[in-house]
Amino acid sequence: xxxxxxxxxxxxxxxxxxxxxxxxxxxxxxxxxxxxxxxxxxxxxxxxxxxxxxxxxxxxxxxxxxxxxxxxxxxxxxxxxxxxxxxxxxxxxxxxxxxxxxxxxxxxxxxxxxxxxxxxxxxxxxxxxxxxxxxxxxxxxxxxxxxxxxxxxxxxxxxxxxxxxxxxxxxxxxxxxxxxxxxxxxxxxxxxxxxxxxxxxxxxxxxxxxxxxxxxxxxxxxxxxxxxxxxxxxxxxxxxxxxxxxxxxxxx
Numbered sequence: 001x002x003x004x005x006x007x008x009x010x011x012x013x014x015x016x017x018x019x020x021x022x023x024x025x026x027x028x029x030x031x032x033x034x035x036x037x038x039x040x041x042x043x044x045x046x047x048x049x050x051x052x053x054x055x056x057x058x059x060x061x062x063x064x065x066x067x068x069x070x071x072x073x074x075x076x077x078x079x080x081x082x083x084x085x086x087x088x089x090x091x092x093x094x095x096x097x098x099x100x101x102x103x104x105x106x107x108x109x110x111x112x113x114x115x116x117x118x119x120x121x122x123x124x125x126x127x128x129x130x131x132x133x134x135x136x137x138x139x140x141x142x143x144x145x146x147x148x149x150x151x152x153x154x155x156x157x158x159x160x161x162x163x164x165x166x167x168x169x170x171x172x173x174x175x176x177x178x179x180x181x182x183x184x185x186x187x188x189x190x191x192x193x194x195x196x197x198x199x200x201x202x203x204x205x206x207x208x209x210x211x212x213x214x215x216x217x218x219x220x221x222x223x224x225x226x227x228x229x230x231x232x233x234x235x236x237x238x239x240x241x242x243x244x245x246x247x248x249x250x251x252x
Contacts, residue, residue, distance in 0.1 A: 015039070016092055017085045019047055030054050031164065035097065045082060048093040050164075058177055059164075066163035067093065069137055077128030079148060079161040100149025100156045103207070107144055112214035122208055124158040129204070132160070133197060138175065140165040142203035143184040144210060169196055182226030183216045190227050 014021045021034040025046060036047045050063060070081035070093075083094035100106070103121070107113070113121075125147065132139060141162060150157040165179045174194040186202035188195045209217040220226035 016047060016049075016087055017083075019045065019092075019094065021047060028164075030059060036094075044097045046095045046097045048095060050091045050093070052089055052091060062163075062165050062167055063091070065137065065166050065168060067091075069132075069135055069163060069166065072135070073131055075128060075131050076157055077124045077159055078131060079159045095161075096159075098148035098150055098159060098161075100151045100153075102145050103147040103149065103158070104144035106149060107210060107214060110214075113211050115212075118208065118211040121158050121211060122204075125160065125204060125207070128158070128160040129200065132200075136168050136170050136197075137163075137166050138169050138197050139163060139200050139203075140167070140175075140177075141180045141184075142200055142207065143181045144207060145181075147207070182220065182230065183218050185230065187230060190230055 016036075018039050019036040020039055021036050023035045025033040025035050027033070031048055031050045034047045034049065036045050037043065038045065052060070055063065067081070067084055070078070071084075074080065079098065080096040081093060082096060085092040085094065129139075139160070141164070142160070146160070146162040148159045148161045150159060167175060167177075169175050174196050176192075176194045178189055178192060180189060180199075180203075182190070184203045184206045186195065186199040189199055206217050218226060218229040220229050
């Protein structure tokens, strides 16, 4: 699912099913991601360990949505779910391992990317999101950290990952749960309004801005500062003539 950037080794490898946990790749409020190996084949995978006792009813519903969706799709621009295990009060999602790391790490190293690369990334992101929308799913946490790259090569493939906040919203319906990452959240989410699938389009726009500039369109050291920046400045940021000129070239 993710690469070894920032991986933390564990002194004594643990075993879950047929997999040996080698190092910690990342940790969130509800889950931990481990670089792991299949004991028989040696295949490297990513195990997303979700602690069930820490989940609210809403987040458990999101987990069910994530598993159901990923189990039903096979698309080059969506991270693959290989297996689902349950042990010791946890659910483990066995995911493909993406050796290229996250788009966030890529931007950190390269800064603003060439328009040809940005165009290819956005085409792949759009292809993946077309599948997401065909299942009436809102991702709700699209950001560079949740977009992975298949490898370090020039022909790397972008993959949408971490559907842990996703949910189904049928046409004509809306959601109201405030979730996601403030720098990439649409104003209606920040303002506690009801919203639909268009919030993902806002996040994609913020990602495109970051690809073209090397930094996100908003700023803030705390959630409150981020909220204020997005809520107060969104009408100004996207009127930038430089941004729109670059965007037209990338998306044309």
